[in-house]
Amino acid sequence: MPIDIAFLAIAEAQQLYHWLPAALELARRPDVRVHILSPSDQILALAASYDPQGLLRPIRLRRPPSGPDSLFRQPSRLATLLLNYPAIVRFPTLVTTEISSAWLRRIPGFRSRLILIKHGAGDREGGYKKRHADFDLTLVAGEKDRHRMIDRGLCAPDAVAVGGYSKFELKAPRQRYFQNDDPVLLYNPHFDPHLSSWPGHGAQILAVLEALKGWNVIIAPHTKLARKTPPIVSHAPHIRVDMGSRHSIDMSYTMSADVYLGDVSSQVYEFLLHPRPCIFLNLDHRDGSGDAFAHWRLGQVIERADALPQALACANDLQPGFVAAQEAAMQQSIDLSPIAASRRQADIILNFVKKSA
Template structure:
């Protein structure tokens, strides 16, 4: 079977969620084509699949001059380049039996561009935001899931079919050496990871972010790694269609960029390969799914409620049950001071949340389970067609 893996995004953060599956499919004798829309994406995929990259076909896709010009204006409002890449390369996708993707924009191939292909979706991340549980999921023929939490919520909303999904675990974990912990500071102070999302409503960056950075700049008890979602600094304007809000991103003053106890990283590989989540001692965030990668090793979490959310009992904020929730930056010093003490109340919640979110089998990788499910699904589908 001819199976494609599409990486069609502005950044590389989605790659490690599906790329580990590639070599497992090659080992099962499948014909795999990797389709990327940037040189950076291709390089990252090759780095992830070094053991089998010579047995995989790589194809680069792009858009024409007119679409490129339109994208300069449109990219702040909608993912125009990604949509144009899909539309202009329908013929390429039509030569495949199946296409594996880590995002939902690719559903346009079926919903609007008339392509008859088996679409296989693996969500990038395992968070709780409502955007991860939208009706568009129904366009996918097979949905691969990290664990029971996501499965149960999707089934409850009838987004997936009993025969059209499988729980396989989290392939990104297959790529991480959890025994290694990188040092980013030359002192022994506790290190805080501040990881705000980019959403104009849910992210704490817009109304609290600079105050958070200023507070850390003026103290000498903690180190700070400021590593927001990689999309935050990709655009100056952010639009939330879901929450109907447009906001201009605030800049980081130069005086905060060269302090010895603050590391500012707006999008390097360290932001997406779990280097920071393994290096820090306390997590400070809001809506990012990265908190679920953080609790691989239970540690203190502090969540910033910058938008006055009535969050208790709301499944979109389930991760806020895993740590202290504060409404003002002025509450941050106290929350940090008691973080280790408070962790005794949250450790079990974090362990339970991790178990519900990520299915693990000690003797088998998530990528191998995903590959087996893909081959089984496609084989069954061909048998039914015959």
Template sequence: MKVGFLFNHDALHQIRHTAPVIGEIVRYPQVEAVVLTSSAEQEREVRALLGAAAAKVRFVSLKIGKVAAALDRALRFVAPFRRIATLRENLPAFAALDVLVVPETTSLLLRDRFGLDQLKYVWIPHGAGDRSVGFRAVMRGFDLVLLSGAKVRDRMLAAGLITPDNHVIVGYPKFDTIDNGPPPRLFANDRPTVLYNPHFDPLLSSWYSMGEDVVAWFAAQSDYNLVVAPHVMLAQRRVHASVEHRVVHWRRDVAERYRSLPNIHVDMGSEASVDMTYTRGADIYLGDASSQIYEWIVRPRPAIFLDASKAEWQDSPDFAHWRLGEVIGDIRELPGALDRAVREPDRFRAAQEAAFAATFSLTDQPASARAAAAIVTRFGGA
């Protein structure tokens, strides 16, 4: 059985959600593991995560033609053109597989638009957040869905996106790649460190309307450190458009005058943005719609959410994570919220612990091993 793992994205943030499964699935003698990547950076990242197990894997580099590459250079900042061209121009590589494992949904175009209907499609979501975009009708197209825990499972079942028979709860494979040692020290002082982690969604993100004021506020004070580490896709495009919300925003950069300040660190997409360096090392979370809040509550700590869209969030499942901290709608409320976070660090501990237990299934077996077993059991007869 040939099982392919596809990595076909502008950034590297999806890799840790499925790559650990490769290292486990190669233990099955009936499986030939194939890694398909659309950039040299992706292949290097996968090889680094697999270590010695990479020798048991066949790597395939997916290329696109000159015309598609030229169009990509023109369109990459506003649309995922290269991802679709990579699928369309490499159909023989996909047709040679029995099973394809992906961390996103665009790959279903291989079947729905390009005719590869004999291939079995497995989805491991890259995150366990609450945004409505994570619960769309397209998800009904997968043959097997591997989920982190009961929270996501229950919502998908209620919406008819999965069936009782086409999903398995396996946990969160990304956690298998994370150092469980002491949290990293992010600054050479003892001030509380705030992680500002805005999303790129043009409606829900605080970056476009509040981000500059957030950074300016921290620059003007000396009580806190600030790590500015948005979702890595924020920096991948200059213009962000949401078909779902019909909103478009132009991304501003962090002004140079803030980048050299000793209490501010700006990271617009390095490895540390995706390997939980900041979510492990900071003291207070400041965000909006990113699913990284669920990686944050591995160790319960204060969280503050910026309501940039004036959402009616209280009873919405799309904003369930906003119950894990204080919600503010104006930058003028930030000093008070930070003060309360320092004075009452356990204010939302019970809510965070309950949310973590519902979001992530933890057992004595690593999530990546559980996922590999689910794939082989479903499609390989083991």
């Protein structure tokens, strides 16, 4: 009898890259049917663009009242779950990358297995919520996050497994975004207003970036920040601003940049798939000893925006001193096994489903 597994695609497009490789791998397995449930035609179309063989079975959920369909603005997750509850719970196994789906546990009679593919690298405390405990199985990228989930009492040791970072399998190739051969700096501010460098210092940072000589600059904030902040606008010819596109979520920029500039975004680990210079902004003079700032050990940390040109000037010379730390951080945060993460994730999910049947 075929095994039916449903992936809940009710989050914004940036999360799709964390579950789609496992969904495609499972769909290739004999006697497994993989269904993609989403209230968004755009999300379903994005998934289909990576599925030329048509292995996945899309199901368009009813859409709660909301704005126009968009990759980066989806309707209320809770409203989507409630409106489509009968269509969702007919599947015995539900896989998701967001924790709003844990609310299904609160509905009397809910019996489906809930599996979470956790996105991110496990640095920021905001990545640990009580609702994580409502999942039957959690897959994380590396041992660091696994230990933190267990230590916080959110998972029993046998309910959390390391599956790697399957998004790497969908990464875009290095691309050319500018007409000249100047090196490319990627500025990637985080969305958390209490930790991000942009909300309090955006104008100052933009002025420094616009004044840079001999550099091309891509400004690509986390898509959650892009939704909350006024559009970043620059007419400088060496600056490209992306407030939310496929390029901003498929690793196009992290693969194409020469230097990374950021604050606390775990996207730095996507950049460090190939070790390169990193510069971190501590413009609020924070104590960087906490977990949220763990990757500040992987590059220069500057406390004034006007220190950026000098930091860039010496970035390549200083990089050899950071390579060992970058490689160690990647090993701890993301398990880079020679076995594809999508295959490991599919094996973990399928073994769990068979044992639970």
